Amino acid sequence: MKDLSVIVAAWESRQWDALIAEYLPAGVLTDAFWSGRPCPCPICGGKDRFTYTRNRGRGDWVCRKCNDGSPSGGDGLELVRRYTNMSYSELKRRLNGASSPTPLQLPGRPASLRKPLDSEAKRLRIESQWASASPLSAGDHAMRYLAARIPGLRAPMPQALRLSVQDYWYEKRVVGQYPTIVAQFTLPDGRMATVHRTTLDPSKPEKATIITQDGEVLPAKRNDVTALPLAGGAVRLMAPRNGELAIAEGLETAYAAYMQFGVPAWYCLNRVLLSQFVVPDGLGIESVHIFADFDAIDPTTGKSPGMADALSLQKRLRQAGFKVVLHRPKVRGTDFCDEWRTVYQLRQMSRHVVPA
Template sequence: MSTSGRGLPPEKYEWLQRKLKEFTLSPEAWISTLMSYGISADCLTGKASACPVCGGDDRFTYDNKSGRGDWVCRKCNDGYPMAGDGLQLIARANRMGLYRLMCELEGGAPLSSRAPRNTTAPAPKRKADPAFVARRLDGMWGSARPQAVGDLSMRYLQERVPGLSAGPSPALRLGMLEYRHDKKVLGEWPGIVARFELPDGRLGTLHRTFLDPVKPAKATIVSPDGEILDAKLNDMTLNPLAGGAVRLMAPVDGEIGVGEGLETVYGAHMESGVPVWNCLNRVLLSKFVVPEGLGIKVVHIFMDFDDIDPRTRQSPGVSAGLLLAKRLRAEGYTVVPHRPKLRGTDFADQWKSRWIAAHAAVPLATQARDVSRVALAV
């Protein structure tokens, strides 16, 4: 997320920087301003709560510690911690640029007369006609190509999970996807479309990872206001998502593994050999339901080993995994929880560092010799 308005013409950029510097609000006015932009009062109590941007249930804290509407979220930076001020929070939660936000705030319209926004977090969710959503999702899935060896989606995954040996998944496709922001189409990018299925096999949503058209990396998508936008998004939700997963691989001998991200579960697959499914995030991981009819008896849970939340004194990823373990055991399944060795890592990190260490052994030794030679020469 850009906080600087990069990409704006110089005069707009300078205006924005000046206004950002000058902008002040009383603690009460911060709360009412944030609420008028759809941030739920539940998130603004100073206690750990769900994040208005990325969800969860206790990752976000509003502390206003510098009097600028300050907040911190342990997951907002693509799974890593992020902190910011109230204006950045509004911009992120409403997917709007800081420039447009500042124009609105400077426009002088009293907060109460502004068009009403959603009053509950997380923000922009319109209730759409289910038939429309079904047609949209079917169309997107139908026009995407099944994943194939060597295509951009496979190359992206192999970049993130080096040495990945899993073949194409029937739950993943590669499509050309429109990126919509503020009701406008910003352009088309290639992207991985992941089919999120509910326990009864109905479609929940399609999760999209927008990719760079040339190199195997996430796309960099910038709004007209210079805001860097999220490259990973769910599409419209057809059915409530609780219980479901992206079923990447078929169960083997009644075993399946679940985790909270595409790269993470592929890393876990490389570490363990277990076939894996992706529950998208830790809240959905904790709610995973084993579908009937597939003969699944053993569930491996691949947890993210997040840093400890000082307020709950727990690692959120581990808590979510243990919550799921407890429920599935009560339902009669054999459960095998797995946790990465290092705090602050997930299985994608663990696999990647092990793979790099194994493959970099010789060149590193060579480098060390070269360095010592240089040192001697000096």
């Protein structure tokens, strides 16, 4: 009879696999991934920089580039956290508050080994969310939210944003019903990879504050399931004009950049996806304006994360032959939404100055 510790170790290792299979898209979970051969990194892409080692039986992995171009690695929890951009605490909550990420359940089939949604089911799920949401219209919750965040906003009606009233689910319970901005995240080939959702307050023009009965604060901004790997894609807010496109991390910064500089803008959801952005063919785009978030310095890397990723995008797009302009907010620790609010105020004030 096998030593019990060997059986337990094998069991634990499978639970880590199941955790990863639940949160990462099927597209990256190839045979090469599971068999521990070099493969593209779910977080930062590439061809063969990533290896799922299972070194310590905790879903362990290494990537040659994951730390701003330097090697990095961790356990399965770290992989899921970095892929989904969830905080540890949020991820832990999702794992039912277990102190160890995947509690052992012997004997029998562990709950976490339930079959993840397959890619077709995920595609249908995001398409039905998109189809059931309505185009924006003047004065609706989405427009009032945007107007409050980006003062003076005047922009073409966004085809990539819709509004719906959605149940907010948390741990298999509906926490509440909220107006929700649904954004279509599109890959360079035009396929929809996910929908990103911003949950709004039902009465005030701001993001919802969502609190569970236990007092946990839940995120107002999140992706739905990812039907396809997200690398390369963006939310296409406006049509490029005169071969020019602006790219930013977030919805609000994209609109703010458009207001300040007049270049039609898209957004990538976060800085990692911004660094991976791919300019689609066929839209005549020749020059790209990158609107970086000027994040505070990360003491472990000595870099501003938002700037570092914007610089790596700039480098890659220049190598691909695009004209690239990298814009940085004037004040460290701010983004272009902050900057536009200041610029707008100054413009309003100067307008009211009576000439002598």
